Amino acid sequence: MNNVKYVGMDVHKAITVIVVLNALGQIESRMQVKTKAENLCDFFRGMSGKVEVVFEEGTHSAWLHKLLKPLVASVIVCDPRHNKLIGDGSKSDDDDAEKLAYLLRLGSVKSIYKGDDQQQQLKELSRTYDNLVEDATRAKNRLKAIYRGRGIDCPGHAVYRADQRAEWLAKLSDEGARFRAQSLLDQLEAIQQLRKQAKSRLIAQARKHADYPILLKLPGFGPVRVAQMIAIVGTPHRFRTKRQFWPYCGYAVVRQTSADYGIVEGKIVKQQKKASTRGLNRNHNPQLKQVFKGAALTALRHEAFKAYYQRLIDKGTSPELARVSVARKLAAITLAIWQSREEFDASRVA
Numbered sequence: 001m002n003n004v005k006y007v008g009m010d011v012h013k014a015i016t017v018i019v020v021l022n023a024l025g026q027i028e029s030r031m032q033v034k035t036k037a038e039n040l041c042d043f044f045r046g047m048s049g050k051v052e053v054v055f056e057e058g059t060h061s062a063w064l065h066k067l068l069k070p071l072v073a074s075v076i077v078c079d080p081r082h083n084k085l086i087g088d089g090s091k092s093d094d095d096d097a098e099k100l101a102y103l104l105r106l107g108s109v110k111s112i113y114k115g116d117d118q119q120q121q122l123k124e125l126s127r128t129y130d131n132l133v134e135d136a137t138r139a140k141n142r143l144k145a146i147y148r149g150r151g152i153d154c155p156g157h158a159v160y161r162a163d164q165r166a167e168w169l170a171k172l173s174d175e176g177a178r179f180r181a182q183s184l185l186d187q188l189e190a191i192q193q194l195r196k197q198a199k200s201r202l203i204a205q206a207r208k209h210a211d212y213p214i215l216l217k218l219p220g221f222g223p224v225r226v227a228q229m230i231a232i233v234g235t236p237h238r239f240r241t242k243r244q245f246w247p248y249c250g251y252a253v254v255r256q257t258s259a260d261y262g263i264v265e266g267k268i269v270k271q272q273k274k275a276s277t278r279g280l281n282r283n284h285n286p287q288l289k290q291v292f293k294g295a296a297l298t299a300l301r302h303e304a305f306k307a308y309y310q311r312l313i314d315k316g317t318s319p320e321l322a323r324v325s326v327a328r329k330l331a332a333i334t335l336a337i338w339q340s341r342e343e344f345d346a347s348r349v350a
Contacts (some may be wrong), residue, residue, distance in 0.1 A: 003049035007072075009103030010093045011060050018043065019097040021105055030094065035060065037067055044071040054104040055081040057112050065114050078109040081283055086247065115234040118208070125202040126231040129224070132195040139188045145174070146181050160188060174309060182278075202227045217344050220299030220336055225291050229334075232288045236338035245335045249292055251328045252283030280324070296327035304349040305330070 002023035003279040010017040016035045020028045033039050044051065051072040055064060061077045068075050083103060103109045114120070140160060147154040152171055159168050165185055172178040206212050206227030215226045246252040256278055262271050299305040305326055312322040333348050 005047060005049050006101045006105040007051060007053045008097040008104060009046075009053065009055040009064075009098070010097040010100070011055050011058060011064065012093070012245055013059075017093040017094075017097045019094070019101045020047075021101045025097070025102065025105055030098075034314075040064075040067065041071065044068060047072075052076070052104060054078055054109055054181060055098050056083065056100070061112075061264065062114060062120060066120075068118075076109055076111045077114060078103075079112055099115040113234060113238055118205075119234045122202070122205050122209075122227065122231040125198065125205050125265045126287075127165065127229050129195065129198040129202050130228075132191055132198050136188060136191045136195060139184050139191060143184045143188070146177055146184075150174075150177070160185070187229070189228065199224060201344040206230055211338060214341055214343065215334070215338065218295075218337065219302035219305060219335075219344065220295030220330060222298075223321065225295055228287065228291050232285055232291075233338060236335055242335055246328060247281050247283070247330060248285055248288065249285070249327075249331050250280055250282075250289035251292070251324065251331055252281040252284075254278040254281050275339065292327045292331050293323075296323055296330050297324065302346075304346040308349050 004023045005028070006021040008021075012035065013289070013306055014035060016033050018029075018031045018033060020030075022028050031043065033043050044053075052074045053068055053072050054076045055061065057077050057079060065075050078100070083100070100109070117125075121269055144154050147159065150172070154168075158164055169178055169181060172181060192300045203223045204303075206223070209230050212226060212230065215221060215229065216223065218226075221229075233248075233250060236245075239248065243252075257273055260270055260273070263269075296305075300309055300323075307327055308329065309322050313319065314323055317325070328350060333344070336348070337344060
C-alpha cells in the first residue's frame with residue numbers, strides 16, 4: 001500500500017487548518033493548529049509515511065517553507081492565482097485546505113520558487129529599498145499636491161531641496177497647509193536617509209553573489225537593478241529557455257486561436273490560421289517587469305540596442321512596441337548570459 005500523505009494547509013494569523021489525504025484521495029484527518037512553530041512541528045513530527053505539503057503564497061509562506069522543509073518529503077508554496085478550483089462551490093477554511101490537498105494529489109498546483117537563505121536576505125533588503133522608494137514618491141506627490149491645489153507652480157525638484165525650504169514654505173499663507181508641508185518635508189528627509197542606507201546594504205549583499213560581476217556588465221543594468229534581479233530570480237536555471245523566462249518577466253505575447261483542426265480529404269489536419277494577439281501576459285512578477293522596463297530604456301544609449309530599436313522604428317513599429325521588443329531582447333540576452341556565465345557580446349543584439 002502506498003503510504004503517501006497529501007497535506008493541504010489554509011494558513012491564517014492565529015489558526016492553521018490542516019487536511020490530510022491518503023494515497024486514495026480519502027480524508028484521513030482534519031485538524032486546527034495554532035500558527036506557531038512548536039505546534040506545527042509537533043503535528044508533522046507525529047505523521048508517518050511520505051508527507052507532501054502545500055499551502056498558498058502569503059505572509060507566512062517563507063517562514064513556513066523554511067520551518068517545514070526538514071520535517072517532510074516536500075513542501076510546495078503554490079500560486080493562488082492558479083487555484084481556480086478553490087473559487088468553486090462552498091468557501092471556508094476547511095474547504096480551502098481540502099481542495100489544496102486534492103490539487104496537490106493531482107499534481108495541479110503551480111509552485112513558487114523560494115530560494116536559499118542568502119536569496120531570502122537579498123529579497124528582504126530589496127523589499128526594504130522598494131518600499132522606501134515608494135514612500136519617498138508618495139511624500140513628494142503629496143507635497144506637490146499642496147502647492148498645486150493653491151495654484152502655485154512647483155516644477156522640478158526645487159520644492160524638495162533643504163536649502164530652499166523656507167522660501168517654499170513662505171508661499172503657503174495657510175498655517176495648516178504650511179505645517180502639513182513642513183511635516184512632509186521632514187518625512188521625506190528621513191526617508192531619503194533610510195533609502196541611502198537600504199541601497200548600500202542591498203548592493204553589499206548582492207556583491208556576495210557569484211554572478212553579480214557578470215550581470216553588472218549588461219547594458220542598462222546598474223548595481224541596484226542587478227541586485228533586484230538576483231533577489232527575484234535567484235538562479236537562471238529555473239527557466240529552460242527564454243520562452244519560460246518571458247512570462248515571468250511579463251513580456252510574453254498572449255495568442256489565441258480557435259478551431260485549430262479540420263478535416264481535409266478525410267484526414268484531420270491542423271489549420272494554417274493566424275493567431276490573434278491579446279497583448280502581454282498579466283500573470284507575472286511586476287517588480288521584475290519594472291527592472292527590465294527601466295533597463296531597456298537605459299540600454300537604448302548602447303549602440304547595439306539603439307540600432308536594434310531604430311530598425312524596428314524604420315519597419316513601422318510604434319515606439320511603444322519597439323521599447324517592449326527591446327525589453328524582450330534584453331531579457332532573452334540576460335538569461336542566456338546568466339546561464340552560460342559569459343560576458344555580454346553586442347553581436348547577440350540582432
